[in-house]
Amino acid sequence: MPDIGTDQGARGARPSPHLPPVAVAGLYLAVCLAPLVLAYLQSVAPMVAWGMAAAGLGLVGLAAMTAQFVTSGRFQIISGGLGIDRVMAFHKTAAWWVFLVALIHPVIYIVPTYIADPALAIERLWAYYTLPHYRSGVIALFALGLLVSVAALHRHLPLPYELWRATHIVLALVATGAGLHHALTVGRFSASASLSGFWWVMGALVAGVVLILYGWRWARLHTRQWRLASVTKVADRLWELDIQPVPGTRPLVYRAGQFVWLTEGTRRFPLFDHPFSIADSPARQGLSLIVKEAGDFTNRIGTLAKGTPIGIDGPYGNFTLKGRGGDAVLLIAGGVGIAPVMGILRDLVARGHSRPVRLAYAAGMPRNFACLDEIGAAASKLDLTTLLLSETDATDWTSEIGLLDRARLSDLLRGLNPKQTVAMICGPGPMVTAVADDLIDLGLPADRIMYERFDYSEGASRLDRRMRRRFLGLAAGLGLGVAAFVAVQA
Template identity: 35%
Template sequence: MLSRTHPGTAAARALDPRIAVGALLTVYVAIAIAPVAIAYALPVKSRPFLDELSSGMAMAGFSMLLMEFITSGRFRAVSAPVGIDLMMSFHQLVARVLTVFLLLHPFLYTLPMTAARVPWDTDGALALGMTPWSLASGFAAWGLLAALFGLAWFREGSGMRYETWRGLHGAGAGLIALFGLHHTLDAGRYADAPHLAAFWAMAVAVAFGALAWIHVVRPLYQARHAWRLSRSERIAERTWLLRVEPAGAPTFRFRAGQFVWLKFHRALGRITEHPFSISSAPGALPAVEFMVKESGDFTRTVGSLPLGTPAYLHGPHGNFTLEGRRGKGIAFIAGGVGIAPVMSMLRELRRARDPRPLILVYGNRVEAQIAYRDELQAMREELRLELSFVLGEPPPGWQGPRGQLDAQTLQPLLPREERDAWLYVVCGPPPVIDSVERVLDDRGVPLGQIVSERFGYELAALTRRGRLVLGVCAAVVAAIAAGIAAFALR
């Protein structure tokens, strides 16, 4: 819903982000291995190592799968301390691990799958004893998971519409959860225990609650708190300024740099919302502006929307903000439409008459893509701003810097002294972020002095930040694997 009292999540902001992230990861590991821990404590005979390993992997994998519904980037309390792009990287990386756990586990069993239990085998230590129904639900969940994984892996190259993919991804995940629940309760040796059955019922209910929240409850709320498109103007090549204003009483607040999920007049719950950074400053509320670059089927239509079209916002999201960050000066590096949240920040700094030295390096392919050129040039007088427009394909006679946002172009434009004391604010499409982060890595800028927002959810390249995310995920997976191993070896 729109935030009434706090832009972002107040609780998450009050906490030191490192503590918040540590707490979230601890809760994640605890929930992932909770079913394994409950099974560990049950008074049943242990089975051969591989069979216990297989059950442990299945239980932890299913628990991780159900948590994917919460780490999908739609819940502010979860994603605010981490940032949306890191949260999406985590979501995608653990998806790979849980898929391996779940797809592999049926092949590890050594006990007969379907042999009926003999009367003295009271707790299923000698045969898995699956019924035709549990086999069927297991096959269905297994096949769907393999298909979903293939779909996610090959989406970019397949030409499939993003909305189609998201619809299939959500529906597929919901079906896997249902088939998985049936399989677990019907075939799972340990799920006979009431504690574990209750855990699974609760976890599946939370996962479906999350889906219902996103696709039913939230759209209903949004329908009652609609906005209206009040301005639409082409401000650069294939780039639109869209302004929306609340149709009713204004309640929305945000911090400069944040984004919202935006959709225009469409059927309730349809998957048509897209993430867009707010380009206006909080001081311009109740009006909110966006800068939208035409890139696909949705963004290509925004320029033709009639004024007055109802709009629905969910947010604000993200922690790409200056609040709580220190810098002797601030160096902004924006690629293309990545200038949108930077405009919001600069406008806010101008309103606050911020006295610090500022640098803006704004890269585009051609001159016609430069947006807000006059306003930025005027800011040179209003702020201590050094401004550089970088062009990949400059026109004849272009005096400014030329090239990509790489080491060669950026080195002369970035602060020369006290580099570590500056804050570096980077925004744009993933390749720009990866390239700029590499340059900042080479300059030895501490990670804590870099704040970035990727306009896409592709996994980050192995820059220092990318390695950090990978390291954190590896630690989480190692903790879960240790829990499974302890269970299998008991």
């Protein structure tokens, strides 16, 4: 099977390696279940099954809490084979089950008491939440509950983006630190040398992750210097930034379609960075980013002065053609989703791609379209068919009007073998969901459909449902681990 994505990154270098998705899942299960294995090897006083279940859930939940620090999408070795959408969707999902485990962990301990004497059980539960001996566990639970609640509601809260991120990391550190302290001071199994050593290692891992994210990467933002060469308005509320490395700074090694985290001026600190797709080919020096005015930072993107210092952290993501064998490429962009799609298209032009390329570009109104002249010129260098689709009409609009439905997708695929076509979709969540399902109905294999959304919320397409089933499979694996732990200790 020919590989339609043969780019090797800037100047022939190879981008950062990453683990296969199966390996990432296996590593996650191994880390989360490791404390159960270490606990099983210890000799402790006998406990009833409910007590074993509560202890097992606490051990797994704490390990999963520490693992959250490396499922944040900022480590390419973890996210490179999965994509930022899937990694962040898992990060959100896992946060809720960690909170659920922390919530029910003390409750399960009192179930036998509740069966015999409900009043005594309530008194015992109240002691868990009020006695100084258990205070660090209560702090961990409160911080974790506040963390997941604010994360779920932050779009509806009057919190600046940077303040929300700072709050998120502080609450995560408080919850994890207090949880580790609780395990080491109260946990029956964690009193053993092997399991306490495991928690110290996990604590050191969390500290190392924070130092990498907010220490080492902060230093790199200042030692690997970039400058804004130009900022150009390319459509209504859309700007294209040309960012060039300062002489002596190594070129960024990336693949077309990936993204970077950007900071600017004196705010070159990881807490203030924002993710933007690369709208460029590795064949060109520097980076092009297409940015939409959509928030506190991006609303002033067009006012940045030429020569502004820029911090670049990346690349990240797997929205690329590399390794996706096929005979044709279908590119689909909605709104500012044109950014990574333009990166892929520009790279296909730069590499003299010879196989068929189909491009569907949808926007709310004609003035929202960017790079139309360049897309038109690409048709002279590629076997390119383009569909431009505006939701609303205008007097000077000569292309199609309406939504990107199944009929239009079918027309765009005419003459191509769907089973040998790779689809790359980027845009608003509802569009991505609808298009992905339509393409599956039109014969494209699910593993040949790649997408990126504007946010990291889980969607409702068949691909999303498959992803959720895999998440549930991991949760079930952890549950089976706890059940086995209880069974062998009984």
